[in-house]
Amino acid sequence: MQAAASPRVSGPAPSRPARPPVAGRDYAVHPDAVEAMMRAEHGDPFGVLGPHEVGEGQWEVRAVLPEARAATVVVGETRVPMERRHPAGFFVASFAHPQRPDYRIAVEGWDNTERTRRDPYEYGATLNQQEIGLLRDVGNDAVHRVLGAQAVEIGGTPGFRFAVWAPNARRVSVVGDFNDWDGRRHPMRLWQDGGVWELFIPELKKGGHYKFEIRGPDGALLPLKADPVAFAAQQPPETASRLEGLPSPVWRDQAWMQSRNALDHRHGPISIYEVHLGSWARVPGEGNRYLTYRELAERLIPYAKEMGFTHIELLPITEHPFDGSWGYQPVSLYAPTSRFGSPEDFSEFVNAAHEAGIGILLDWVPGHFPLDAHGLGQFDGTHLYEHADPRQGFHQDWGTYIYNFGRTEVSAFLASNARFWLEHYHLDGLRVDAVASMLYLDYSRRAGEWIPNQYGGNENLEAIDFLRKTNEATYSHAPGTMTVAEESTSWPGVSHPTYTGGLGFGFKWNMGWMHDTLRFISKEPVHRRYHHHDLTFGLLYAFSENFILPLSHDEVVHGKGSLLGKMPGDRWQKFANLRAYFGFMWGHPGKKLLFMGGEFGQEKEWNHNQSLDWHLLDDPFHAGLKALVRDLNHLYAATPALYARDTEAAGFQWLVSDDAENNVIAWARKGREPGEIAIVVSNFTPVVRHGYRIGVPMAGHYREAFNSDAEGYGGSNVGNYGGVDAVAEASHGQGHSLTLSLPPLATLILVRQG
Template sequence: MTMTDDTYAPRSGDGLSGSPAEPRSSGSASPSTVHPDALAAIMAANHGDPFSVLGPHKVGPNQWEIRAVLPEARAASLVLGERRVPFEKRHADGFFVARVEGEGRPLYEIEVETWAGATSRRFDPYGFGSSIEQYDVASLREVGTNLVYRILGAQAGRLDGIDGFRFAVWAPNARKVSVVGDFNEWDGRRHPMRLWQDGGVWELFVPGLEPGGRYKFEIRGPDGSLVPLKADPVAFAAEHPPATGSILHGLGAFAWRDDGWMGSRGAKDPRHAAISVYEVHLGSWMRVPEEGNRYLTYKELGERLIPYVKEMGFTHIEMLPITEFPFDGSWGYQPVSLFAPTSRFGTPDEFAAFVDAAHEAGIGVLLDWVPGHFPLDAHGLGQFDGTHLYEHADPRQGFHQDWGTYIYNFGRTEVTSFLVANARFWLEHYHLDGLRVDAVASMLYLDYSRRAGEWIPNRYGGNENLEAIDFLRKTNEATYSHAPGTITVAEESTSWPGVSHPTYTGGLGFGFKWNMGWMHDTLHYMQEDPIHRRYHHHNLTFGLLYAFSENFILPLSHDEVVHGKGSLLGRMPGDRWQKFANLRAYFGFMWGHPGKKLLFMGGEFGQEREWNHDASLDWHLLDDPLHKGVKDVVRDLNHLYLSSPALHSRDVEATGFQWLVADDQDNSVIAWARKGAGGEIAIVVSNFTPIPREGYRVGVPAGGFYREAFNSDAGQYGGSNMGNNGGREAEAHESHGQPHSLNLTLPPLATVIFLREG
C-alpha cells in the first residue's frame, strides 16, 4: 500500500503479522517454545525472519504468546487496555514472553521498567501486520515511476490507527537488516526487519516515532558479517556533516503557495523563452562573518539571494548540488543522500519555502544533479548490503579513477529506477524547475579518462555505455512526461550527437546542452592581448558552425574560476581599465550571441580572486565604481535580453541569426543580426581592440532607426562614454551584402547592441 494518504492498510490473511517471506509460525516443534537456535539468532541480531519469533503467536485455541526483545528492561508488562500481564524473562540479555487469551490478534502495548528505574510504554512493532503489499515491492522495478520514494525510506503514516514510521530498504543480498537509531539506543537486536524475498526489500513499521529522530540501517552481508552502519538511501533528511545519520521526516505536506507558477509552467516553451541562469554555491554566495562566518540559512537566502537575482534580471537560480553530501570540498558533487536537501542551511521544509519564495518572485530554480557517481564513504551506497549493489563490481566499470568514486550500475533495473525516481522527486515534491545533469560525458563513454585495458567494451565492441544511454533517455522521458515545463540540461563536453534531441529521433532527450566548446574558444580569445587577437579570430566565429545543432546554453560556470584558473576578470589582459572593459565587452558579446545564458556568482561584479568555497564572495568590491559598473552591465543585459524577442525567441534556431561581419580579423570586429519570431531585429557589434573606430559601416537587413540599446563603454559602467548618440538611421547604402547599412562609432574594447524600432 503506497503512502498517498499517510495510512497503511494491514495485509490481508489470518490477521497475524506474518513474514511475507514465509507463513508465520512459532518457530519450533512445540507451539509455545522458541527453538534455541532461533532464540540465539534473535539475541545475536542475526535472524533473517524476526516475525517468525517475535510479536504475537497463536499457540492454542484462543491463546496467544507475545515475545519481545527488551535489552534495556529490568521488568516488563503487557498492557491490554486496563489489563496488565507481566512478561517472563526467558533470556538474560532481555528476551521476554507473556501469554494472553483471546479470539483475535491482540492489539497491545509493552510497558518497560529500565534498569535505571525509568518507565515507558509503547506499541510493539511486531504486533502489526505488514504495511506494504507484494505489488508495491514488484513495482519498484518499474523504471520511470515515483514509487521508490513513495515506498522506500522512512515513511510517516498510520497502521491500525497508530501513528509511526514505516521503514523499507532494498538490500536483496543481506542476511539480516535492522533499523537502529535514537529510539532504540542504536541496538540492532531491538528492531530487526522483515524481508520480502521476491523484491529484496526489508520492511518494518515502528509505532510511536515522531519526526526529528536519527536512524540508520544495521546490515549483515551474505557472509554474515556486519557492514558499517548505512544511511537510508531514500532518507528525506540527514544530519549536518560530519555526522552521518538519517533523520526521520517523511514526505510531509508543505503548504505551497505557487499554484499560479506551477499551473503556467507547462504552457511555456523554454526553447523560445529568455533563460538567463545565475549559478550559485549556496554555502559561499554570502556568509555571516560576525557570527563565525556561518552559512546563510535557506530562509536568509530567500530573503537576500532571491531579491538580488530578481533585481539582476536573471530568470533562474541554479544551485550547485544540495543533495546531502559529507565533504564541503566536493561542492556537493559527491552526494550520499540523494533525496535529502543538505542540512547545512536548514530543514527540508525550509528548503521548500526557499523554492516557494523564488516562484513567488518569478524565479525558476534548477538543481545540479549527480547521477553519474557516488563517494566511497562507509555510510553511503557502496557495498550497501555487503555486495556491490548500486555499483559495478568490476573497477573497470564501477570505479571512477578521476574522482575516486563508485559508478552506478545502470544495467541494474532497481538502480535505474532509484535514480529516475530521484529526478522526479526534486521536480515534483520540491517543485524544482529543472535539473542540470553533471558529467554526462563520463556516463556516455566506457573508456572515459581510461587507458587501453582499463575498460570493458559494450556487447558490440564499442566504447558507448549502452546502459547509461538508456538511463539518460528514460530519465528525460520521465521528467518531461510527469513535470511539464521543467527542463533538463546536460553538461556534456564532447561531440556526442543529438544530446538535446528527442528520444524518438534517437537523441538523448535533454532540453538543453552546455556549449563547452563556445566557452573554451571564447575565453581563450579574450585572454589574448588585443594586438594578437587577429590571429585567433576563428575562436569567435567557429562556434556559429554548430550553434544550432543542439539547444545550447552558454556557460561561464564555476569550473572556469577554480583550480588555478583565476577569476574571469583576472583572465582579461591589459591594465586595470582594459581588464574591466574587456569583461564588459565579453558579457555584451555573450548576451548578444545565440544560446541561453549561465553565469557563476561573482562574475557579475568582476570578482577579482578565484572562487573559494569556504568564504563569501567579495561584496565589498561593489564600493568600487568599476566593479559596480560590471554588475550594472550584467543587470542591464539581462533586462534587455528579457524584453527583446530578437535576442531570445530564436536562440536555438538558425533562422534567428545572420552574419554581418565575420571576417574582419585585422580590426578584431565582429557583427551579426539577431531576428525574433515576430520580425524583430537586433544588431550586435563587438570591437575587441582598444582602438576606437569612427565611421565603421555595418550592413543591416532592413531600413529604419536602430536604437543603441546597450553600450558596454557607457560612462555609467566605467567606460570612455563613446557611442552613437542614442542610435543610427539605416542608410540606403549597400554593405556586407545587405541593402541598408549603419555608419557606426565603435568604442574601444566594447560591445554595442542596437534594436530596430517599429
C-alpha cells in the same frame, strides 16, 4: 503508469495470518532462534517476535528488550508478566486469549521508570508486492513513496514505516537514538521477491536520527548505513538520517506552477545565475556561518530579481558529507542539505523564488557517488548500486563509484529522484552533471581499463537508456521544466527528442564555445587577430543543439583565476574586456549562464569556504560591471530578437565575420516577427573606430540599446548618440548599412525600431 499506493493505512491493524491451532506448546520458540535473535543474526524476526498462537487459544508474546529490567504485556485491564528467557533480554509472556490479542508492552528500565508502548511485531506487512514491483519501473516515482522512513498511521497508531532495498543482506535492523543504536531491537522483515526490508515502528516521533545496521551475505556486520531515501539528514560531519517523513510543503506558488506548464523554453529568454549557497554570502559576525534557506530567500532572491536573471541554478544541495566536494559527491539524494536548514525551509526558498518570478534549477549528480562508509557503496555487503568490476564501477578521476545503470532498481532509484525534485519540491529543472562520463565506457581510461559493450563499442548502452527514460519521465510528468546536460563531447542529439534517437535533454551546455571564447578574450589585443576563429567557430554548430552558453564555477577554480583575472591589460582594460565579452555573450545565440561573482568582477578565484567579496561594489568599476549585467539581462528579456530563435539558423545572420585585422565581429539576430532585428557588434581592440560601416538586413532606425563602453559602466563613453538610421547604401551583401563609431574594447547592441 500506476502510482504507488499511499503509505497511510486506515482501519484495523493488519495482522499476520494466524497459525493453525494445535495442542500443547509445539510452536514455542526454539532456543537456537532465541540465541540468533540475541546475536542479531536472525533473518526472520516476525517468525520469532510478536504474538504467536502456540496452542488452541494459547498465546505467546515475545520481545527483545535489552534495555528492560522487567517487562509486562498489558491486554485490556490484564497485566501478564514476561519471563526473561535469555539474560541479554529476550522476554516471553504466555497467556490464554480467545483471539489475536490487542496488547501493549510495559517496559521497566534499569532506572526504575516504566514506559508502555506498542510492539512493532504485532503489525503485519505494510507494503505489498505491487508496490515493491514498481521499484523496478524506471521512470515511476514509487521509490520515494515506498522506501525511506515514511510517517504513517496504522490502525489509528502513528509511527514510521522503514523500508530499504538490500536484497543480499542476511539481516537488516533499524537503529537510532530511539533504541540506543542497538541492532537487536528492531530487525526488519524481508520481502524475498524484491529484496526490500520493512518495519513499522509505532509511536516514533519526528526529529530523531537513524541508520540501518546490515549483516552482509557472509554474515559480517557492515558500517552503519544512512538511508538511501532519507528525506533529511544530520548536518555534516554527522552522518545519520533524520526522521522527517515525506515532506509536505505549504505551497504558495500555484500561479507559477500553472503558468509553468505552458512554458516554451526554446523560444524564451533564459539567463541563469549559478550559485553555491554556502559561499554566496556568509555572516562574518556569527563565526562566518552560512545563511539559512530562509535568509537566502530574503537576500538572494531579491538580488537575482533585481539583476534580471530568469533562473537560479544551485550547485548540488542534496546531502553530501564533504564541503570541498561542492555537493558533487552526494550521499542522500532525496534530502536537501541540512547545512542551511530543514526541508520545510528549503521549500520556503522555492516559494520565494516562484513568487518573485524566478525558476530554480538543481545541479543533479547521477553519474557517480562517494566511497563514504555510511553511503551507497557495497550497501548490503555486495556491489549493489555500483558495478563490481572497477573498470565499470569506479571513476579514476574523482575517486568515486559509478552507478550500475543496467540494474533496473538502480536506474529507477535515480529516475524517481529526478521526478522527486521537480514534482515534490516544485523545482524547475535539472542540470545533469558529467553526462559525458556516463555515455562513454572508456571515459578518461586507457586501453585495457574499460570493458566494451555487447557490440564491441565504447557507448554505455545502459546509461543511454537510463538518460532517455529519465528525460521522458520528467517531461511527461513535470511539463514546463527543463533538463540540461553538461556534456563536453560531440555526442549527437543530446538535446534532441528520444523519438528521433536523441538523449531527450532540453538543453546542452556549449562547452566548446566557452573554451574557445575564453581563450580568445584572454589574449592580448595585439595577438587576437591570429585567433579570430575562436570567435567564429562556434557558429558552425550553434544550431545543432539547444545550447546554453556557460561561464560556470568550473572556470574560476583550480588555479584558473577569476573571470576578471583572465582579462589582459591594465585595470581599465581588464574591466573593458570583460564588459565587452559579456555583451558578446548576451548577443550570441544560446541561453546564458553566469556563476556568482562574475557579475561584479570578483577578483579572487572562487573559494567555497568564504563569502563573495561584496565589498568590491564600493568600487565604481565593480559597481559598473554589475549594472552592465543587470541591464543586459533586462534588455535580453525585452528583446525577442535576442532569444526567440536561439536554436534556429534562420534567426542568425553574419554581417562581419572576417575582419580579423581589426578584431571586429558583427551579426544580426532576428525574432519571429518581421522586423524584429538586433545588431551585435564587438570591437576587441583598444582602438576607437569611427566611420565603421556595417550592412544591415532592413531599413529603419537602430537604437543603441546597449553600449558596454557607457560611462555608467566605467567606460570611455564613446558611442552613437542613442542610435543610427540605416541608409540605402549596400555593404556586406546587404542593401542597407549603418555607419558606426565603435568604442574601444566594447560591444554594441542596436535594436531596430522600424
